[in-house]
Amino acid sequence: MKVCVIGAGPAGLTAAYELAKQGVEVEVYEASGEVGGMSRSFQLWDQTVDLGPHRFFSSDARVNRLWLEVVGDDYAMVDRLTRIYYKQRFFHYPLQPVDALRNLYLGEAAACITSYMRERISPTLEDDHSFESWVVRRFGRRLYETFFKSYSEKLWGISCQDLDADFAAQRIKKLSMAAVIKDALGWGRGGHRTLVDQFAYPLGGTGLVYDRMAEYVSALGRVRLNCPVRRVVNRGQRVIGLELADGTYTKCDHVVSTMPLTLLMKGLEHVPTAVEHAASSLSFRNTLLVYLNIANRDLFPDQWLYVHDPDLLVGRITNFRNWVPQICGSSENSIVSLEYWANDGDAMWNETDDQLIERAKQEFRATGLLGDAKILEGAVVRVPKSYPVYARGYQSHLQVLVDHLREMKGLTPIGRYGAFKYNNQDHSILMGLLAAEQILNEGQQDLWSVNTDYESYQEEATITSSGLVMAEAAS
Ligand SMILES: Cc1cc2nc3c(=O)[nH]c(=O)nc-3n(C[C@H](O)[C@H](O)[C@H](O)COP(=O)(O)OP(=O)(O)OC[C@H]3O[C@@H](n4cnc5c(N)ncnc54)[C@H](O)[C@@H]3O)c2cc1C
Structure with missing residues (x-):
């Protein structure tokens, strides 16, 4: 059996990793030049950074087991501090x-x-x-x-x-x-540390997990970078292969797709008009990350801050200095990222890097967090389609797509934009695990029902001596 995986983010790589382990012929096609998707890490000004904050947490033993298998001992538990910044004051978050x-x-x-x-x-x-x-x-x-x-x-x-x-x-x-x-009354949670208080973070940045998965898959199969997939090719209700952006056709028995669900639908043949209409009713929001390199080690103690001031456009500020020291190397500077969100047509999405950096500098100064420190330089990363928009009524449109895709043999859409679910890394990892299981056992797992609705109970899970919760998930 040959399986093609679209996208080398957490969902696609997990599926490929699990399939490769079982000896399945697997090829991963990644549009960009890097692996890790939105959970990648990269080098900037002699430090390692992520795309904004990337805290890993899960109370699902399957997800934690896999994460530990890949990361080994190369992680630390980080004491979490995240607050809301509102009118020059700080409030604990949650x-x-x-x-x-x-x-x-x-x-x-x-x-x-x-x-x-x-x-x-x-x-x-x-x-x-x-x-x-x-x-x-x-x-x-x-x-x-x-x-x-x-x-x-x-x-x-x-x-x-x-x-x-x-x-x-x-x-x-x-x-x-x-x-x-x-x-x-000060009784709190009785001193138990939970996933609210601490999280696991790889010493090489969040993307270390996916770099390692990709290495493993490459050794047994192939991870093709800079290789965007144009469309999934179907004959009736059966998927038969992929068409790449360069026009090449690849035959396969099964496709795991983590490309945006709406684009997946556009490429399929014989899609009824009602399904096309439902797909065009779903939308995504984009993220703009502006990184600033600041000549100061002690700006503020949080891993990230939520900015609730309506006067500032920035929504979240991450301080990479406060994750693990290993990602900062020997640098004496702090890198912060300011997060902005925009739609495709918004003026801000089309601004130049210089304009975005200038705004970020002004807004960071306005928070009072900069003090006397000097901003040395700035950089911008654009992350398209980073948030599936849960506009009221989106479920009914999504359900039309799900019903159509359920009938399509040889296709498993998973992931954050792949399944239009507001996933964290752990949800995408779980979807990848279940997709592989389904392909291997020809099982009938309903991946559409993977639950993203468990953050609150999940965070109540306690931390074990290994750092990560290993008990079977409650549901
Ligand atoms: C700012 C920000 C902060 C976040 N914070 C956290 C956090 O604290 N904790 C947490 O757990 N999660 C966090 N997340 C979410 C996390 O990044 C995602 O849940 C996770 O990366 C989703 O994995 P995925 O594989 O489903 O999708 P992605 O990571 O998006 O990967 C999909 C991959 O598919 C590729 N692709 C797309 N189209 C094609 C195509 N046509 N052909 C080939 N390849 C294609 C893309 O290039 C990408 O590499 C955050 C996300 C953002 C944007």
Whole structure:
């Protein structure tokens, strides 16, 4: 059997790695010149950096087992510090209600509590499955406006009324009054360290995992870089091969695709109009990362900060100095990345590097985090289609594609943009594992149902002596 894998990111490489281990003939086609996809690391100004923050965490034993198999001992557990920056003040993230209220002015804190209580007693919004109604009903309007609205609207580029509640359910912990009271009384989590407090990070940057997987696959099969796939070729309901951008045709028995789902659909033949229409109703948001090299070792202690100020366009700032010392080498400087989000047609997406760097410098100065330090230089990385947009109603469009693709033999679409799921690395790794399992056993795993909705329970998992949780996942 020959399997072609489109994309050398976490999902594609995991599938290829698992298949190669079992002796399957596998070829990976990667459009760019590097492996790792959005989870790659690269060298910049004599240091190693990632595409923004890349924290690995999973409570799924299968994912952790594979990660440890690849990384070996070359990782460290990092004590997490991530905060929200809002109007020159810092709030712990994930939100700790007592810390949040303490940090707000007294009047503002009282207004937040009143608005929370009002929502609990009598909700002011219908549950219309929007992000806004989900958050307001659980946290109150005041907390929603302070801690959720501006960041989410920067990230997604749509109003929170148009954003689907799925995003909130996946990524935001529910507020429990019992937890708030325990927190206030200093009882916290009883001293257990959880995946909220610590995460595993490879000593060579997050991309080390995928470099190693690619090395392994290359030794047994092939990883072809700079080799974009134009389309997956089907005859009726059966996939028969790939057409590369240079026009070459490659025959194979099975395709694992991690290319954007919407582009995959465009290339397939005999797609009904309703399915084409559903595909064109899904959209992605792009990320712009502006890196600044700063002559100072101690800018701020967080691995990253969420920037909630509506006056600043930047949404997140990563400080690579605070991950593991190995990635900084002997440099005395700190590299920070400022994250911006844009749609294809937005003016910012089409700005020059110089314009983007200038804005990033100004905004970083405006936060007050730079102090007297000097910014030495800047660099820009554009990451297209980095976020599948969970606009309200997206599930019904996605379901049309899923129903169509379920009937297609020899094709397994997985991954973040590959399956239009707001995956972290661990979800994409899990999809790769399950895809390989399905191909090897001709099993009937429903990969579309791989759950991305488990961040909160997952983060509650405790850390074992090996650093990573090895117990079987709860669900
Ligand atoms: C700014 C940012 C911060 C993040 N932070 C975290 C974090 O803290 N923790 C975490 O776990 N995850 C994080 N993620 C998510 C993580 O990067 C992704 O979940 C993960 O990389 C997805 O893996 P994937 O293989 O599904 O897709 P990708 O990583 O996107 O890989 C897909 C690959 O397919 C290739 N490709 C696309 N089209 C074609 C084609 N036509 N032909 C050939 N190749 C093609 C691409 O070049 C790419 O290499 C973050 C992402 C971003 C953007």
